[in-house]
Amino acid sequence: MQTTQEFLFPFPPYPIQNQFMEKLYICLENGNLGIFESPTGTGKSMSIICGALKWLIDYEELQKSQLTAAISVLDEKIEKCVNSSDNWLSVQTKQIELNSERQALKTKLNNILQYERNKNLLVETAKNINNKKKSYHKIKTDYIKHKVSENDLSFDDSHLEDENIEAELLLEDIVHYSDGSENENEEGNIYENTKIFFCSRTHSQLSQFIGELKKSPYLKNVSVITLASRQSYCINKNIRRLKHLNLINEQCLQLQKKKTTVKHEKDVKKKKVTTNCPFMPGNQDWLIGETLAHIQDVEEIAQKGENLETCPYYASRNAIPHGQLILVPYNTILHKNTRISSGIVLKKNILIIDEAHNLLEAIERMHSVMVTGRHLLHCYNQLLQYQKRFQMNFSAKSVLSLSQLSFCLKKLFTIFGATTKSNPNDSIDTKVSSKLYKIEEFEVTTEIDTVNIFDLLKFIKNSRLSHKLQAFVEQYGNNVKLHKNDTEISGVTQFLNSIKNKGLESDVSQSLTDKVPNEEQSNNPLISVVSFLECLQNRCSDGRILVVPGSTIGQSFIKFLLLNPAAHFHDIVQDARAVILAGGTMAPMNEFTEQLFIAAGAAPDRIVTFSCDHVIPQENIICNIITHGPTGIEFEFNFQNRQNTKLIDELGRALLNICNIVPAGIVVFLPSYNFEELVYKHLDKSGILKKISSKKCVFREPKLTSQVNEILEQYALCINKPQSPQNGSLLFSVVGGKLSEGLNFSDNLGRCIIVVGMPYPNIKSLELQEKMKYLNKNVKPDAGQNFYENSCMKAVNQCIGRAVRHINDYSTVILFDKRYCQKTKALPHWIQRTVIIHNTFGSMIGSVAKFFAKKKKLSQ
Structure with a gap:
C-alpha cells in the first residue's frame, strides 16, 4: 500500500503535522516500532487520529479490492480452462484447483461483508x-x-x-x-x-x-x-x-x-x-x-x-x-x-x-507491589478465624493449601521479627535496617521456597478465597470466638478481638492504620498478599525484594521492585503488527530503544523514530537560565542548600521582581512537596509572600486530586478578572506533581513558567541504586548514570511543556539554578534555540521585560 500526501484534516495542517502523519502511515504499513515526539501544542492527537485512521480505512478497502481482484482473475482462468481443448482429465484437475482457490478467497470476502452487515444491523x-x-x-x-x-x-x-x-x-x-x-x-x-x-x-x-x-x-x-x-x-x-x-x-x-x-x-x-x-x-x-x-x-x-x-x-x-x-x-x-x-x-x-x-x-x-506488616498480620488472623470456623467442612486439598498460605504469611512477617502473637502497633528493633534481596535469596531466607507458589496462587484464584474471606469477615466479624476460656487475653487473641467488628472498621481497627504513604486501606488484606506472591513468579534477574522495617510492625513493609520493564512488554512487541510510542517529550529516545524494544526482543531495524519542531515562532518563546539572585547570591538549590534561609529569601525577592513585570499567570515548579511547603512557610513568615500577594493571587498545588479543578478555577478567575492592584495569579506547584503533566496553562494562564532547582531523585535510595546497578550491568556501563540524569531533565521538560499550547501562544521559561548551564542540550529542541544564560539577575529581568513590552505593543 502506497502512502499518500493527502490526509483528511479538520483544518489546513501545519507542515510538521503532515510530516508526522506520513511517517506514522509508513510505520503502520511496514509493521514498525515507532517512537514519535511532537511537542505539546503541535496538534499531536489530531495527527495521530488522521494519520492512523486513514491507514486503517485504506487497509480495509485494500483488503476487499485485492480479494475482489483475485477472484476476478481466477474467474477468467476458470473460463479459459473450460474452453480449453486440452486433455479433459488435466482440464478437470486444473478446474478443481482453481475453484478451490476461488472458494477460499470468496469465503474471506463474504466474512468481511458479513462482518460489515452485522455491525450495520447493530447500529x-x-x-x-x-x-x-x-x-x-x-x-x-x-x-x-x-x-x-x-x-x-x-x-x-x-x-x-x-x-x-x-x-x-x-x-x-x-x-x-x-x-x-x-x-x-x-x-x-x-x-x-x-x-x-x-x-x-x-x-x-x-x-x-x-x-x-x-x-x-x-x-x-x-x-x-x-x-x-x-x-x-x-x-x-x-x-x-x-x-x-x-x-x-x-x-x-x-x-x-x-x-x-x-x-x-x-x-x-x-x-x-x-x-x-x-x-x-x-x-x-x-x-x-x-x-x-x-x-x-x-x-x-x-x-x-x-x-x-x-x-x-x-x-x-x-x-x-x-x-x-x-x-x-x-x-x-x-x-x-x-x-x-x-x-x-x-x-x-x-x-x-x-x-x-x-x-x-x-x-x-x-508490576511493583508493596505489602505491609499490617496486611500480613490481619490476613493471617482472618485466615485463622476462617479455618477455625469451617475446618470440618474443607476438603483435604483445601486444608493443605490453607495451611501453606498460613505458613507463607508467618514466614513473611517473621522477617520483621514479628510472631503470631504480635500486634501491628508493636515496636521493631531499631537496629534492623532496610535490605534488598534477589527473589531466590528472599525465598530462601523466609523459607517459602518450600511451597509451590504457582499451585498456591492457582488454588486462591480457583477457590475464590479472597472473596470468601471478605464475606466471612463481614458476616461473622462480631461473633467469632476462638477461645472458650475466660482467662485474660493477650497477644494474637487480643488482636483478633480488635478486628472482629463488622467490616474491620471499628475504632480499634482504625487506630492500627499504617502511615505508609499511598497505602490503600482495605479490609481484605489477602488481595495485597496475593499480588505480592504473584510478583515472585518473575525471573530472578528482573526484580528485587526490598524489606523496610518501620517504627512498628504494622508500618513495616515488603516491596517487590521490577527492574526490567521489557519483561512485561515482550508479548506486545512480538504480537502487535506495529507499536507506536508518542509523546510531547520522548528524549532521550535511546532509553526506549535499548531498555524496552531491543530488551523485549525486537530487531533494531524494525525501530523508527520521528521528532519535529514546535509550531510556535521563535519570537514567541524565550528561555532564561539565571545563576544569581537580585543581591548576587548564587542559585544552587541542591539538597545541601534546601534549608538555607538566605537562599530562600533570595528566591522570594526574585519572584517578587518577576511578578512586577510578568502579566497574568505565573506557575512556579519546585522540586518536591516538602521543599514547596518549606518555601511557602518561610516566605509567609518573612513577609515576602504578602508583598507578592499585592501583585498576584497566590495559590498552592492541592494535596488531594479532587481539589485540583477547584484551585485551577480560582487561579484562572483571578487572571481573567483581576482585582486591582493585582494583575494575575501565581501558582506554587511541584515537579512531577498533579499540575506538571497533562494540564494546559495556555495563553494568560501560563505567561511565565519557573522551575526552581533540579529535581534529581534521592541518590541514597536503595531502589534507585539497585536500578542503576541493573542498567549498568544489563544495558551499558554508563546507563545507570544516564538514567539518573534523564530522570531529572525529563521531569523539567514536562514542566516546560505546560508553557505554550498553540501557534499564537507566547510565554517565558525561567530556570533558577546555575547547574542548568551544563544541561542546555537536555532541554527540548524547540526551547534550546531560545536559551539565554544570565549571570546577573538584572540582565534576566531586562530580557523578560523587553519580551512582554514587545508583545503588549503588538497586541495594541
Missing part, C-alpha cells in the same frame, strides 16, 4: 431504540409485578438463612472461573478485523482524545469503543459500594454464576448483595449499537447503560469485535492478565501508546 438497532425501550420497560414492569405476587405466596424459609450463607462461604474446589458472563453473546467465527488500540494513562486523557475525535473528519466513519474497568462502568450500586477493584471483579463474576429460585428469594433479600445482577444480560445489542453509532466517553456510556438497564462493562467488551478504534487506559493494555480478561487480542493489530514519556516507569510501577 440500526440503536436508531430504533426509543420504541423498543418503551416496550422493554412495559415487559419489565409486568415481570416485577408477577415476581411480587409470587413472593406473597412463598412460604417462610428464614430458617434456611444461616445454612445458605455458610454454604456461600465454603471454598470451591477445582472450579475455574473466567472473567466473563454466561450470558455473553457467543459470536462464533466472526471476522477479525484489524484494530487500532489507542492507550493513554488516565480516563481524563482518553476523554480529551475523544473530544479531538469528535472534531476529526472521521467522526462518522469509524467505530470507536471505550474500555474501562468495572469500577468505572458498573451500574449496580450494591457492587459499586465494595470500592476495591478486585472485590468488585470477584463479586460481579459470582453474581453471574448464581441463579435464584422463588424458594430462596426471601433469603436473598437478607444478604448484603443480591445473588443475581439485574443488569445482566439486559439487552446488550441496544447499548452495543449505541456505542458503535456514536463516539462516546466512559461517563456517557455508563449513563446510557443505566438508562437502558444493561451492563456497560460487558457491552463495551462485547463490542470489541465490531470496533475499529479501541480506547483503553494504560493498565488494561500493559498488564497481561488484565489484557486477556478484557478480551484484547493484539495479534496483527496496532497499538498506539500516547503520553508515553514515562512508559518505562509506568510499567515498573504497575
Whole structure:
C-alpha cells in the first residue's frame, strides 16, 4: 500500500503535522516500532487520529479490492480452462484447483461483508431504540409485578438463612472461573478485523482524545469503543459500594454464576448483595449499537447503560469485535492478565501508546507491589478465624493449601521479627535496617521456597478465597470466638478481638492504620498478599525484594521492585503488527530503544523514530537560565542548600521582581512537596509572600486530586478578572506533581513558567541504586548514570511543556539554578534555540521585560 500526501484534516495542517502523519502511515504499513515526539501544542492527537485512521480505512478497502481482484482473475482462468481443448482429465484437475482457490478467497470476502452487515444491523438497532425501550420497560414492569405476587405466596424459609450463607462461604474446589458472563453473546467465527488500540494513562486523557475525535473528519466513519474497568462502568450500586477493584471483579463474576429460585428469594433479600445482577444480560445489542453509532466517553456510556438497564462493562467488551478504534487506559493494555480478561487480542493489530514519556516507569510501577506488616498480620488472623470456623467442612486439598498460605504469611512477617502473637502497633528493633534481596535469596531466607507458589496462587484464584474471606469477615466479624476460656487475653487473641467488628472498621481497627504513604486501606488484606506472591513468579534477574522495617510492625513493609520493564512488554512487541510510542517529550529516545524494544526482543531495524519542531515562532518563546539572585547570591538549590534561609529569601525577592513585570499567570515548579511547603512557610513568615500577594493571587498545588479543578478555577478567575492592584495569579506547584503533566496553562494562564532547582531523585535510595546497578550491568556501563540524569531533565521538560499550547501562544521559561548551564542540550529542541544564560539577575529581568513590552505593543 502506497502512502499518500493527502490526509483528511479538520483544518489546513501545519507542515510538521503532515510530516508526522506520513511517517506514522509508513510505520503502520511496514509493521514498525515507532517512537514519535511532537511537542505539546503541535496538534499531536489530531495527527495521530488522521494519520492512523486513514491507514486503517485504506487497509480495509485494500483488503476487499485485492480479494475482489483475485477472484476476478481466477474467474477468467476458470473460463479459459473450460474452453480449453486440452486433455479433459488435466482440464478437470486444473478446474478443481482453481475453484478451490476461488472458494477460499470468496469465503474471506463474504466474512468481511458479513462482518460489515452485522455491525450495520447493530447500529440500526440503536436508531430504533426509543420504541423498543418503551416496550422493554412495559415487559419489565409486568415481570416485577408477577415476581411480587409470587413472593406473597412463598412460604417462610428464614430458617434456611444461616445454612445458605455458610454454604456461600465454603471454598470451591477445582472450579475455574473466567472473567466473563454466561450470558455473553457467543459470536462464533466472526471476522477479525484489524484494530487500532489507542492507550493513554488516565480516563481524563482518553476523554480529551475523544473530544479531538469528535472534531476529526472521521467522526462518522469509524467505530470507536471505550474500555474501562468495572469500577468505572458498573451500574449496580450494591457492587459499586465494595470500592476495591478486585472485590468488585470477584463479586460481579459470582453474581453471574448464581441463579435464584422463588424458594430462596426471601433469603436473598437478607444478604448484603443480591445473588443475581439485574443488569445482566439486559439487552446488550441496544447499548452495543449505541456505542458503535456514536463516539462516546466512559461517563456517557455508563449513563446510557443505566438508562437502558444493561451492563456497560460487558457491552463495551462485547463490542470489541465490531470496533475499529479501541480506547483503553494504560493498565488494561500493559498488564497481561488484565489484557486477556478484557478480551484484547493484539495479534496483527496496532497499538498506539500516547503520553508515553514515562512508559518505562509506568510499567515498573504497575508490576511493583508493596505489602505491609499490617496486611500480613490481619490476613493471617482472618485466615485463622476462617479455618477455625469451617475446618470440618474443607476438603483435604483445601486444608493443605490453607495451611501453606498460613505458613507463607508467618514466614513473611517473621522477617520483621514479628510472631503470631504480635500486634501491628508493636515496636521493631531499631537496629534492623532496610535490605534488598534477589527473589531466590528472599525465598530462601523466609523459607517459602518450600511451597509451590504457582499451585498456591492457582488454588486462591480457583477457590475464590479472597472473596470468601471478605464475606466471612463481614458476616461473622462480631461473633467469632476462638477461645472458650475466660482467662485474660493477650497477644494474637487480643488482636483478633480488635478486628472482629463488622467490616474491620471499628475504632480499634482504625487506630492500627499504617502511615505508609499511598497505602490503600482495605479490609481484605489477602488481595495485597496475593499480588505480592504473584510478583515472585518473575525471573530472578528482573526484580528485587526490598524489606523496610518501620517504627512498628504494622508500618513495616515488603516491596517487590521490577527492574526490567521489557519483561512485561515482550508479548506486545512480538504480537502487535506495529507499536507506536508518542509523546510531547520522548528524549532521550535511546532509553526506549535499548531498555524496552531491543530488551523485549525486537530487531533494531524494525525501530523508527520521528521528532519535529514546535509550531510556535521563535519570537514567541524565550528561555532564561539565571545563576544569581537580585543581591548576587548564587542559585544552587541542591539538597545541601534546601534549608538555607538566605537562599530562600533570595528566591522570594526574585519572584517578587518577576511578578512586577510578568502579566497574568505565573506557575512556579519546585522540586518536591516538602521543599514547596518549606518555601511557602518561610516566605509567609518573612513577609515576602504578602508583598507578592499585592501583585498576584497566590495559590498552592492541592494535596488531594479532587481539589485540583477547584484551585485551577480560582487561579484562572483571578487572571481573567483581576482585582486591582493585582494583575494575575501565581501558582506554587511541584515537579512531577498533579499540575506538571497533562494540564494546559495556555495563553494568560501560563505567561511565565519557573522551575526552581533540579529535581534529581534521592541518590541514597536503595531502589534507585539497585536500578542503576541493573542498567549498568544489563544495558551499558554508563546507563545507570544516564538514567539518573534523564530522570531529572525529563521531569523539567514536562514542566516546560505546560508553557505554550498553540501557534499564537507566547510565554517565558525561567530556570533558577546555575547547574542548568551544563544541561542546555537536555532541554527540548524547540526551547534550546531560545536559551539565554544570565549571570546577573538584572540582565534576566531586562530580557523578560523587553519580551512582554514587545508583545503588549503588538497586541495594541
